[in-house]
Amino acid sequence: MSSIVRQPLKVTIPHMGNYVIAFKALIEGLGCEMVMPPPITRRTIELGSRHSPEFVCLPFKINLGNYIEALDSGAQVLLQAGRAGACRYGYYGEVQELILKDLGYDFRMVCLFSGGKQFDFISSIRSLANGVPILRILRASYLAFLKIKFIDEMESRVRKLRAYEIDKGKSDRLLQDSLKKLSCVRSARGISLLRKETRKKFDTVRTDDGARPVRIGIVGELYVVMEPHANLDVERKLGRMGVEVIRPMSLSSLLRYAVFPFLSRRISREGRDFIRYELGAHAAHSIGHTVEFAHTGVDGVIHLYPFTCMPEVSSRAILGNVARTLNIPVLHFSFSEQTGEAGVDTRLEAFVDMLERKRTFRTDFRPQTKTTTDSRLTFEV
Numbered sequence: 009m010s011s012i013v014r015q016p017l018k019v020t021i022p023h024m025g026n027y028v029i030a031f032k033a034l035i036e037g038l039g040c041e042m043v044m045p046p047p048i049t050r051r052t053i054e055l056g057s058r059h060s061p062e063f064v065c066l067p068f069k070i071n072l073g074n075y076i077e078a079l080d081s082g083a084q085v086l087l088q089a090g091r092a093g094a095c096r097y098g099y100y101g102e103v104q105e106l107i108l109k110d111l112g113y114d115f116r117m118v119c120l121f122s123g124g125k126q127f128d129f130i131s132s133i134r135s136l137a138n139g140v141p142i143l144r145i146l147r148a149s150y151l152a153f154l155k156i157k158f159i160d161e162m163e164s165r166v167r168k169l170r171a172y173e174i175d176k177g178k179s180d181r182l183l184q185d186s187l188k189k190l191s192c193v194r195s196a197r198g199i200s201l202l203r204k205e206t207r208k209k210f211d212t213v214r215t216d217d218g219a220r221p222v223r224i225g226i227v228g229e230l231y232v233v234m235e236p237h238a239n240l241d242v243e244r245k246l247g248r249m250g251v252e253v254i255r256p257m258s259l260s261s262l263l264r265y266a267v268f269p270f271l272s273r274r275i276s277r278e279g280r281d282f283i284r285y286e287l288g289a290h291a292a293h294s295i296g297h298t299v300e301f302a303h304t305g306v307d308g309v310i311h312l313y314p315f316t317c318m319p320e321v322s323s324r325a326i327l328g329n330v331a332r333t334l335n336i337p338v339l340h341f342s343f344s345e346q347t348g349e350a351g352v353d354t355r356l357e358a359f360v361d362m363l364e365r366k367r368t369f370r371t372d373f374r375p376q377t378k379t380t381t382d383s384r385l386t387f388e389v
């Protein structure tokens with residue numbers, strides 16, 4: 009008697025920072041095989057750009073490059089976060105599917121939030137994991153959620169530690185070591201133990217307690233903010249310059265806003281003196297967070313967005329007004345596949361240098377709410 013062994017579906021999802029570790033837990037928890045897209049390289053970006061409409065935003069091109077490389081490695085199902093949205097993200101799924109089919113690839117595209125609603129997630133996952141019990145789906149989703157929280161907690165710790173550590177690069181090495189272990193952990197208890205172990209290791213990092221680093225807040229478009237290859241590793245570069253980076257946007261925070269939309273509205277309301285309507289995507293958050301930074305003594309803000317991103321191009325103009333009114337310097341970076349690293353480095357160094365000198369000359373510096381006409385507080389890149 010011959011028995012038929014069903015091969016697991018080969019599923020992939022584009023990179024976004026370290027979160028691919030959590031997506032892997034979700035996919036494998038559903039009984040599918042994860043096809044990890046190769047790490048993002050120049051080739052990935054060139055592949056994606058070659059087959060994308062010229063003026064589409066950078067995340068589209070990088071995602072497409074990830075899909076092509078994963079399909080070449082045998083992926084059968086492509087996961088996409090959603091088809092709904094108040095910007096071009098709403099069309100990513102359809103357009104990428106058409107492009108890839110035109111290129112001759114045979115696959116299925118599954119959108120996790122196909123109608124833009126939270127509950128679409130369950131039905132999309134069920135279509136992927138046909139016949140998998142609901143309890144197993146919930147367990148896999150919970151494990152992925154715990155991994156996302158772990159990644160966000162540890163990355164946030166490292167963004168701070170980089171500015172104070174004496175042995176430069178130690179916190180980054182510890183983070184990489186923990187992330188490797190995280191991708192092998194398969195239970196909530198295992199994640200909890202790893203969290204304790206990683207926190208203890210971070211506690212052993214020797215720090216310069218007398219340091220008074222410049223503090224910079226990061227705002228902008230979610231993918232470019234969270235994917236180091238898209239922003240040319242701005243956070244790590246700042247850390248190496250001894251800057252403490254504060255980045256409110258993370259996948260945990262986006263999930264929180266999806267479940268509790270009033271939290272998202274609260275951030276948008278912070279910017280109500282400058283904008284009273286939604287700009288699409290998370291552009292209103294860029295303004296709300298910048299206002300919060302100005303009121304909490306953060307030295308400066310870096311605004312990251314992809315070239316041609318409509319919501320963030322709109323927020324950029326408003327951020328100029330925020331910078332002048334609240335006396336907080338804002339540096340804008342617009343990224344495309346053409347952006348050169350040397351230019352980014354030079355402007356970052358000049359910005360940090362300016363913030364350090366601003367502190368030296370203005371030891372009384374405190375965030376202000378009076379209007380100023382100093383137009384030199386915004387910087388173009």
Ligand code: SF4
Pocket residue numbers: 065066067095096097229230231289290314316317318319320
């Ligand atoms: S927010 Fe901007 S970059 Fe992101 S998908 Fe929308 S238009 Fe593109």
